[in-house]
Amino acid sequence: MDFTRHSPLVECVPNFSEGRDQDVIAKIAAAIESVEGVKLLDVDPGRATHRTVVTFVGDPEAVVEAAFRAIRRASELIDMRRHRGEHPRMGATDVCPLVPVANVSMEETVRHARELARRVGEELDVPVYLYEHAATSPQRKNLATIREGEYEGLAEKLARPEWRPDYGPAELRPRAGATVIGARDFLVAYNVNLNTTSTRRATAIANDLREKGRKKRLGGKPGAPVVHDADGEPVWEPGALKGVKGLGWFIAEYGIAQVSLNVTDISVTPVHVAFEEACKRAEARGLRVTGSELVGLIPLKAMLDAGRYFLHKQQRSLGVSQEEIVKIAVKSLGLDDLYPFDPDKKIIEYRLRDGAGEPLARLDLKGFADATAAESPAPGGGSVAACVGALGAALGTMVANVSSHKIGWDERWEEFSRWAEQGQALKDELLHLVDEDTRAFNALLAAFRLPSQTPEEEKARRQAVAAATRRAIEVPFQVMQRSLAAMEIAGAMVATGLPSSVSDAAVGALCARAALRGGLFNVKINAVGLEDRDFADETILAGTTLADRAERLEREILERFEERIRSGD
Numbered sequence: 309m310d311f312t313r314h315s316p317l318v319e320c321v322p323n324f325s326e327g328r329d330q331d332v333i334a335k336i337a338a339a340i341e342s343v344e345g346v347k348l349l350d351v352d353p354g355r356a357t358h359r360t361v362v363t364f365v366g367d368p369e370a371v372v373e374a375a376f377r378a379i380r381r382a383s384e385l386i387d388m389r390r391h392r393g394e395h396p397r398m399g400a401t402d403v404c405p406l407v408p409v410a411n412v413s414m415e416e417t418v419r420h421a422r423e424l425a426r427r428v429g430e431e432l433d434v435p436v437y438l439y440e441h442a443a444t445s446p447q448r449k450n451l452a453t454i455r456e457g458e459y460e461g462l463a464e465k466l467a468r469p470e471w472r473p474d475y476g477p478a479e480l481r482p483r484a485g486a487t488v489i490g491a492r493d494f495l496v497a498y499n500v501n502l503n504t505t506s507t508r509r510a511t512a513i514a515n516d517l518r519e520k521g522r523k524k525r526l527g528g529k530p531g532a533p534v535v536h537d538a539d540g541e542p543v544w545e546p547g548a549l550k551g552v553k554g555l556g557w558f559i560a561e562y563g564i565a566q567v568s569l570n571v572t573d574i575s576v577t578p579v580h581v582a583f584e585e586a587c588k589r590a591e592a593r594g595l596r597v598t599g600s601e602l603v604g605l606i607p608l609k610a611m612l613d614a615g616r617y618f619l620h621k622q623q624r625s626l627g628v629s630q631e632e633i634v635k636i637a638v639k640s641l642g643l644d645d646l647y648p649f650d651p652d653k654k655i656i657e658y659r660l661r662d663g664a665g666e667p668l669a670r671l672d673l674k675g676f677a678d679a680t681a682a683e684s685p686a687p688g689g690g691s692v693a694a695c696v697g698a699l700g701a702a703l704g705t706m707v708a709n710v711s712s713h714k715i716g717w718d719e720r721w722e723e724f725s726r727w728a729e730q731g732q733a734l735k736d737e738l739l740h741l742v743d744e745d746t747r748a749f750n751a752l753l754a755a756f757r758l759p760s761q762t763p764e765e766e767k768a769r770r771q772a773v774a775a776a777t778r779r780a781i782e783v784p785f786q787v788m789q790r791s792l793a794a795m796e797i798a799g800a801m802v803a804t805g806l807p808s809s810v811s812d813a814a815v816g817a818l819c820a821r822a823a824l825r826g827g828l829f830n831v832k833i834n835a836v837g838l839e840d841r842d843f844a845d846e847t848i849l850a851g852t853t854l855a856d857r858a859e860r861l862e863r864e865i866l867e868r869f870e871e872r873i874r875s876g877d
Contacts, residue, residue, distance in 0.1 A: 316412035318368045318420065319656075320375050321495075321604060322404040324360045324382050325397045325485075327353040332385045333360050339377040345370030349659040350605050356559040358393025359402070361497065361604045365409060365660065368420045375404055376427050383432055383484040388459050394557045396452070398459045399485030403451060405440065405492045417491040418442045425489040429475025432484070435466060436475040439490035444474055451488060452553065459485050493572065496579055496610065497603035500567040500586040501645055503596045510556025510565035516589040517569065517582065518554035521547040548585050551576040562646055566601070574607070580614035583641050599645020608657040611637045623721050625712040627705055627728020630736070668746060669739040690745035690784050693826030696819050697791040698738035703816025704798035705731030707805040714806055724805070731797045738790050738823070741783060745830075748783045752776040752834075777838045781847055784830035787823060788854045794820040795858060799865040807877055814869045817862065824858045827851070 326332050333353055341348050346366030353360040364374060379401040386400035404424070408417045421442040429436045443449040447470075457465050463480040465471045472478045473486065502510055515522040524543040525532040535543045547554075551573035558565045567586055571577055587597045615633035616626050618640035626633075634651050643649040652658045668676060668687055676695065680687050705728050711717065712724035755772035759765045798820060801813035828851045835844035 316368060316408075316416070317365055317410040318371045318412055318417060319363065319365045319407040319409050319494075320371050320404065321361060321363050321407065322375060322378055323397075323402045324362065324378075324386065325358065325388060325391050325393065325400050325402055326382070326386050327358045327360050327393065328355050335385060336360075336378050336381050337362065339381040340364050340374045342377060343370050343374040346374045347660075349656065350653065352604055354395075354559075354561070354603070356393070356557075356561045357395040358391060359395045359397065363605050363656075368406075368412060368416065371406065372420050372424045372427075375406075375424055376431075379404065379428055379434070379487060380432055383434060383481075387483050388485040389482055391459065394559065396455050396458055397485075398455050398457075398462055399434070399487045400483070401487045402455075402485075403439075403488045403490075405490050405495075407492060407494055414441055414491060414493075421489055421491040425475045428487060428489065429473065429477075432476075434476050434481055434484045435473035435478065435486040437486065437488045438474045439488050440492040442490040448474075451490075454488050462486055494574070494607060496571040496574055496606050498569045498571055498579055498582065499601040499603065500569065500583065500590075501562070501598045501600060501642070502565045502567065502590060503598050504565050505558055505563065506565055507556050507558045509593060509595060510558070510567050512556070512593065513586060513589045513595070514554035514556045514567045514569070516547055517549050517567065517585060518547045518552050519550050520553070521545045548589070549577045549582055552582060564598070574610050578613050578617075579606070579610050580617045580637070580641065583614075597642070599642025601646055602643055602649070602654055605654055605656040605659060608634075608655050611651070611655060614641060623718070625709045625721065625725040625728045627709055627712075627725055627730070627732045629732065666740060666743040668743045686746045686749045687742070688746075688749065689826055690749065690787070690830045691742045693784065693791075693823045693830065694738050694741040694745055694787045696826070697787055697794055697823030698735050698742070700791065700798060700816045700819030700821075700823060701731050701735040701738055701794035703812050703819065704794060704801050705735060707801035707809045707813045707816070708797070710809055711801070711804075711806040727797055727800060731794065734790050734794050734797070738787065738794070741787050741790070745783045745787070748776070748780045752780050774839060777834060778840070778843065780834040781831055781838065781844070784827040784834070785847055785851055786827075788827035788831070788851055791820045791823040791827065792854055792858055792861075795824070795861055795865070799861060799868070802865050802869050802872070807872065810869055810872050814865065817865045821858055821862050824855060828855050 324336055333351065337348060337351050340346060340362065346364050348364045350363040351360060382400040388400055406417050406421045408414055418441050422438065425436045425438055428434050437448060437454045438444055439448055439451050439454055448454055462485060466478050466480055521544050524535040524545045526535060537543055551571065553570040553572065555568050556565060557568060569582055571579060571582055583600055590597050611634050615637035618636050619626050638644060638649050668679065668691060671679060680692060708724045708728035708731060712721040712728065755776040758769040758772055760769045795817050798813045798817035802810050802817065805813055831847055831851045835848055838844045
């Protein structure tokens with residue numbers, strides 16, 4: 309199943325009150341995997357917190373079924389009467405949020421969350437509270453508010469009319485406790501490591517950071533009386549980070565204290581901003597941040613934003629590969645401080661990859677050449693043109709990157725970084741088109757092979773051939789567009805880049821020029837059989853215009869190359 313294109317897609321991140329017994333954890337995970345239509349992405353147990361965070365995705369209905377089976381299994385295997393751990397909790401399945409990922413609204417996700425809560429309450433006889441977007445009242449929106457008193461105070465809480473559960477019995481179930489189910493936006497569970505064992509110091513930093521902040525005290529002195537407003541309510545001093553919840557704890561497993569943060573909106577407070585602010589607040593208290601820890605998964609964008617932030621801070625080009633940007637983020641955030649950080653296992657988009665992806669683009673040079681030379685007609689000229697275009701973009705990007713680091717050109721690093729970023733994006737797009745061209749060709753072959761024995765079959769076959777032919781024209785035209793942009797970058801580097809690298813930029817321009825001409829060849833040959841002559845003729849005309857521009861640009865680039873060679877500049 310191709311989860312990257314699956315629609316709709318919901319994520320579920322249940323937290324179970326068991327982080328030490330691997331057999332119990334495995335049985336809960338197996339319950340999730342027993343449902344067709346879901347993919348288990350991550351199982352992250354913690355011994356000190358005695359808690360396991362599980363992440364899986366799939367069809368909303370399948371996710372609800374998998375979550376129900378996991379909650380049922382947890383209620384059978386976990387006994388809350390014997391549970392002790394650092395993390396706040398109130399049930400065997402402490403919290404189970406659903407998160408909309410693709411092609412599903414928050415309103416729809418709320419509906420699914422409430423259906424799950426109803427089933428858990430009615431079929432498992434477990435008290436259930438709804439929170440966040442699924443909450444039935446403003447007082448129950450915040451998870452921390454619902455969880456106040458934890459498991460130990462649950463019996464008394466359930467007896468209060470204002471805390472009657474949304475589903476299930478209003479009385480304690482000693483083994484299972486209670487469960488909180490809801491719908492929320494993507495949340496990053498993120499712990500910052502400190503060079504101290506003091507929970508008190510970690511808590512102080514957490515209060516500095518979290519949006520809620522701390523209670524205001526007379527004179528601002530710890531231990532002084534709390535300041536109250538006219539209604540007798542405590543006055544709170546807000547913390548530094550919007551959309552962030554936090555607390556401090558000591559993790560015996562690692563022998564350190566951590567600031568445990570829930571970043572509820574990474575568009576408001578990115579992870580790297582939380583990290584930098586934690587470093588500043590720790591230093592102000594005589595402490596040092598040694599690194600950080602990610603619990604569960606993180607969106608790729610958050611890692612790329614962090615990597616680019618730290619590269620910019622170092623005044624280094626941002627136009628490097630995605631893998632290099634992620635590596636910079638990992639090292640800068642200290643995500644490998646406690647144990648190795650594997651991006652393939654911790655970045656949600658990487659975990660969603662189905663293994664098919666871009667098979668040609670992942671081949672090594674020999675493998676691609678061998679695949680091209682084989683007896684199959686694909687990959688053919690279209691894929692090779694895209695590959696050559698990617699190499700042209702890569703050469704222009706390389707010259708921009710080395711130019712950004714030239715001694716004496718420090719004031720120009722951002723200029724070259726912008727060129728490198730554009731080139732890196734073009735390279736990635738052209739690499740994608742390597743496989744896209746072959747997919748388009750294979751789709752056309754498949755359309756021609758459709759049955760045509762009846763009028764209905766013949767009509768369906770004709771429509772499929774027309775759609776596949778159109779796609780087989782669009783893809784090489786896209787190669788032409790991207791290759792012309794790659795030529796322009798290479799040309800800019802011939803004109804302004806590092807003098808010793810102008811030949812590299814010139815070769816890049818010629819590669820991009822060849823790719824553009826190859827794209828035009830494929831546009832023309834695939835347009836021959838298209839019944840929609842208006843589209844075919846318009847695309848050929850547009851392609852010819854691009855080719856004419858490329859021819860003029862090639863002359864300009866080569867003239868500029870000769871000038872720089874003669875002048876030595």
